[in-house]
Amino acid sequence: MPAPNIDTIVSLAKRRGFVFPSSEVYGGLGSAWDYGPLGVELCNNVKQSWWRWLVYERDDIEGVDSSIILNRMVWQYSGHEATFQDPLVDCRECKGRFRADKLQEAYRQETGDSKLLVSESQVPFRSDRIKCPDCGEINWTQVRYFNLMLRTKLGATAEEDDPAALAYLRPETAQGIFINYLNVQTAMRRKLPFGIAQVGKSFRNEITPGNFILRTREFEQMEMEYFVKPDAEHFQLVDEWVEGYLEWFVGLGLDRDNLQLYEVPEQEMAHYSKRTVDIMYRYFPERAEEERQWEELMGIAYRTDFDLRSHSSKPTDEEGKRVNPDSTEDLSYFDEATKQRFYPHVIEPAAGVNRTVLAVLMDAYSEKTNDKGETRVILKLSPQLSPIKAAILPLAKNKPEIVGMAKAIKRALQPVLRAVYDDTGGIGKLYARQDEIGTPFCITVDHQSLEDEAVTVRDRDTWEQERIKVSDLAEHLQKRLKPQPNVEAATS
Ligand code: GAP
Numbered sequence: 001m002p003a004p005n006i007d008t009i010v011s012l013a014k015r016r017g018f019v020f021p022s023s024e025v026y027g028g029l030g031s032a033w034d035y036g037p038l039g040v041e042l043c044n045n046v047k048q049s050w051w052r053w054l055v056y057e058r059d060d061i062e063g064v065d066s067s068i069i070l071n072r073m074v075w076q077y078s079g080h081e082a083t084f085q086d087p088l089v090d091c092r093e094c095k096g097r098f099r100a101d102k103l104q105e106a107y108r109q110e111t112g113d114s115k116l117l118v119s120e121s122q123v124p125f126r127s128d129r130i131k132c133p134d135c136g137e138i139n140w141t142q143v144r145y146f147n148l149m150l151r152t153k154l155g156a157t158a159e160e161d162d163p164a165a166l167a168y169l170r171p172e173t174a175q176g177i178f179i180n181y182l183n184v185q186t187a188m189r190r191k192l193p194f195g196i197a198q199v200g201k202s203f204r205n206e207i208t209p210g211n212f213i214l215r216t217r218e219f220e221q222m223e224m225e226y227f228v229k230p231d232a233e234h235f236q237l238v239d240e241w242v243e244g245y246l247e248w249f250v251g252l253g254l255d256r257d258n259l260q261l262y263e264v265p266e267q268e269m270a271h272y273s274k275r276t277v278d279i280m281y282r283y284f285p286e287r288a289e290e291e292r293q294w295e296e297l298m299g300i301a302y303r304t305d306f307d308l309r310s311h312s313s314k315p316t317d318e319e320g321k322r323v324n325p326d327s328t329e330d331l332s333y334f335d336e337a338t339k340q341r342f343y344p345h346v347i348e349p350a351a352g353v354n355r356t357v358l359a360v361l362m363d364a365y366s367e368k369t370n371d372k373g374e375t376r377v378i379l380k381l382s383p384q385l386s387p388i389k390a391a392i393l394p395l396a397k398n399k400p401e402i403v404g405m406a407k408a409i410k411r412a413l414q415p416v417l418r419a420v421y422d423d424t425g426g427i428g429k430l431y432a433r434q435d436e437i438g439t440p441f442c443i444t445v446d447h448q449s450l451e452d453e454a455v456t457v458r459d460r461d462t463w464e465q466e467r468i469k470v471s472d473l474a475e476h477l478q479k480r481l482k483p484q485p486n487v488e489a490a491t492s
Contacts, residue, residue, distance in 0.1 A: 002258065003365035005286040006212050009358065012377065016437050018042065018361070019213060031209035031216050038437055039357075041387030041418070043220070046252070046356050047199050049384060050222045053248055054197050061195040061224065062184050066176025068201060069167050073326050074175050075149065077310045083271045084171060085145040087123040088207050094135035099207050100125045100143045103133070148204045150217070169203035174348060176200075177225045178307040181344075182331050185227075192333060192344055195226040199353070213354040214283060214295060220353035225303075227344040229335070234302045235275055237347045241300045242277050245349055249279070249297070252356070253382035254363050258282040260294055272306040281359040297359055298351035305343035308332075312343065360385060364438060368463075379438035380461055383481045388439045389417040390477055393430045395446040397423035406445040409455065409470060416474050417481065435460055441477060 003009050013019040018039035022032035035043055055063045075081050087100040100123050107130045108114050115126070123143040131138055149168040159165070170176065177196045184196050199222045209215045228237065242261065250256055264276040280294035287293045309315050313327040334341045364381045383389065390413060394406040406421060413419040422430055427444065434442050444456040455473065458465045468476050 001366050002255070002282075002285065003362040006214070006283060006358070006362070008365065009361045010212050012365070012379075012436070013039065013212075013361070016433075018437075031206075032218065033213050033216065038387040042357055042360070042381075042385060043353055045385045045387070046353055046360065047220075047222065049252065050248070050351070051197070051199065054195070054224055058195075060193060061197050061226075062188055062190070063197050064177060064180050064184060065200065066173070066180055066198060068170050068203075069152070069154070070170060070176060070179065072167055074179055074311070075168055077324055077327070078175050078178075078307060079271050079310070080149060080168075080171060080175075081147070084149060085147045086207055087125070087143045088146045089125065089127075089143045090141040091132040091135060091137065092139040092141060093137040094132060096132055096134040097207060098133070102208070103130050146205075146207060148206065150203045150205050171204050172202055172350070173198045173200050173221045173223045174225060174350065175307070177223065178311055178331075181225075181227070181308060182329060185333070192335070193226060193228040193232070195224050197222070197224040199223075211283070211295075213358050216354065221350060222353060222356075223348065223350045226347040226349075227308075227333075228347065230305065230342050230345050232345065234304075234345060234347065238275055238277055238300050238302050241347055241349045242279065245279060245298065245300065245351070249356075249359075251382070252360055252385060253380070254281070254359055258285075258359075258363060259297070262294075262296070264299070270301065272303045273301040274304050276301040281355070281362075283358065283362070295355075297355050298349065300347070300349045303346040303348050305345050307346065309343045376432055376435055378435045378460060381438035381440075383440040386438045386440055387418070388420050388434070388437065389481055390419045390441045390443055391430070391434045391439050392419060392421045392443045392445065393427060394421075394423050395427060395444055399447075401450055402445050402447070405449060406443075409443065409445065409473065413474055413477070416478060431458065440481065443473070 014021070016038060017036035020034045020036055021028045022034045023029040051063065054061045088097060089100040089103070090097050104125050107126060113126070113129070125143050127140045128138070149171050152167050152169060153162070153165045154167045155165050177198050181196065184190065200220065201218060202221050203218050206215055206217055209217055226237070226241070228234070246256070246259060249259060258281055260280045260282070262278040262280050264278055269276050276299050278296045278299045281297040282293050283295045284293045308331040310324065311327055312329065312331045313322065313324060314330045314332070315323045317323055331343065332341050333344050360381065361379070364379045366378050366380050367375050368378050369375050392406045392410045394402045396402050403423065410419050410421040425433070431442055438460070440460045442458040444458065446456065449455050453471070454467050454469050456465050457468050457476070
């Protein structure tokens with residue numbers, strides 16, 4: 001049983017130190033969230049699992065970590081300055097602000113009316129029929145485009161309106177990969193096909209952020225650009241990466257039934273894409289099937305040679321003029337086998353850390369009733385993602401020998417796995433707290449432990465207990481913590 005809705009996770013996340021509303025002491029900052037002690041561990045574990053899978057376990061992918069602020073020309077030639085924008089519309093009655101395309105789509109789904117009134121800004125929007133979702137009135141401003149890139153100014157002496165000082169916080173990590181493509185290919189002596197992976201923060205001035213960490217203005221991406229030849233089977237490669245990611249998500253503990261594929265129609269695709277498949281997660285299980293239960297978890301796009309060509313110095317237009325007179329490099333590739341030079345094509349799986357974390361939390365949520373009839377929350381996280389792997393609990397905190405032994409076990413386990421010592425409550429309370437944060441094992445040290453050098457290991461999911469020798473404990477836990485690949489479930 002996954003979480004019934006996102007709100008259940010919001011309250012668990014705050015109560016147990018995963019995610020807090022940001023800037024709360026000043027009344028918060030709309031749709032910004034801070035990751036607490038357990039949240040930062042969970043995020044790190046997701047990122048490590050991704051990095052291990054792509055950069056370590058495969059032999060054809062390298063990692064990079066590029067700057068968040070890049071030369072402004074990167075965004076001119078990537079097309080983001082001109083096209084990375086959303087249509088925005090305001091309600092004149094209640095001053096509510098919305099995305100015109102989202103309102104139009106919701107209206108079309110609800111009424112079946114697919115007639116389009118095209119506004120002056122060329123955005124199809126039935127401004128004569130669509131009601132404001134907040135106040136119910138029909139009194140809209142003109143639809144206007146709004147660029148989503150967050151602006152900043154570089155340099156201490158920059159004048160307020162000095163265009164030379166204008167810079168952007170990156171809206172995707174991908175461009176930092178493209179501008180480093182040649183550096184990586186040359187330094188690591190790579191031949192096609194190969195990929196470059198990057199994980200890091202991105203920023204978008206979203207018009208309607210919301211739904212907890214699903215849509216925020218600051219978020220983290222895990223992106224990989226896979227460079228292939230122009231005659232590769234690009235659409236088939238998209239399918240292969242979709243399958244690979246489904247398997248990875250199922251391995252992280254997501255139920256395959258809560259994942260769905262969405263073949264993005266042409267009119268919804270980004271300017272660089274020839275084909276995009278989104279992996280959707282059921283973030284809104286409380287909604288009816290015909291309403292929108294699903295939201296994008298990640299996208300896999302075939303970006304053609306658009307980006308490497310755009311950032312290259314050589315390509316010319318029909319009149320023979322250089323398309324990019326500012327670039328100093330040609331990012332083409334010379335294929336030794338065919339003696340041909342070309343711009344590599346790109347398959348891009350782009351995933352969000354925060355959306356993965358939310359999906360993982362929702363799917364891990366479960367409730368169980370104990371013998372006293374009390375309902376307990378158990379977070380059945382895949383052990384590889386659990387912020388804490390083992391909690392060492394002394395049965396009697398006023399017995400120095402028991403406390404000493406428990407603390408020694410904690411110190412001995414720490415080099416191999418994340419362990420904590422806790423004596424801040426009765427054993428029932430301590431178990432419940434660890435269940436709620438997804439700790440797979442509780443280790444209890446009792447009076448008998450002092451005699452037989454053994455401890456009780458309690459399993460989070462079954463509540464079963466077994467007695468294990470302290471000398472065997474690290475190996476026993478490590479064995480049980482190993483990720484269990486669930487290939488069958490991913491492809492069924
Ligand atoms: N380079 C391609 C790209 O950025 P995208 O579909 O715009 O593609 C990729 O973003 C992923 O980044 C999304 O599937 C989502 O997981 C995450 N993402 C995008 N915008 C986000 C936001 N405002 N808040 C949280 N995550 C976001």
